[in-house]
Amino acid sequence: MKCETVPGKRKNHQVKIFTLSTCGWCKKTKELLKALDVQYEYIDVDTLTGEDLVEAHEEVKRYNPYRTYPTIIIDNGNHIILGFNEKEIKEKLGK
Numbered sequence: 001m002k003c004e005t006v007p008g009k010r011k012n013h014q015v016k017i018f019t020l021s022t023c024g025w026c027k028k029t030k031e032l033l034k035a036l037d038v039q040y041e042y043i044d045v046d047t048l049t050g051e052d053l054v055e056a057h058e059e060v061k062r063y064n065p066y067r068t069y070p071t072i073i074i075d076n077g078n079h080i081i082l083g084f085n086e087k088e089i090k091e092k093l094g095k
Contacts, residue, residue, distance in 0.1 A: 001056055008039035010038045015040035018070065018071040019028070023070070030042065038086065079092045
């Protein structure tokens with residue numbers, strides 16, 4: 001399963017988000033991370049097929065049993081944020 005990487009100057013946290021390409025809150029999350037100049041990886045789950053889709057669902061379920069989007073994973077699961085929560089995102093990323 002391939003992640004897309006969005007470059008940013010702030011690389012002190014590993015950030016991975018699982019999103020849906022049509023989700024407004026997912027888009028807001030991506031915009032916030034970009035505005036904060038945070039490097040992050042994302043996967044638009046609804047664009048996947050086959051084994052990649054199964055793998056993405058399993059990984060999201062590991063961190064978020066409800067499988068809601070966006071699911072934000074910071075530092076390999078040390079911090080998990082479910083949904084768009086600007087205050088919490090900034091807090092966990094030290095902004």
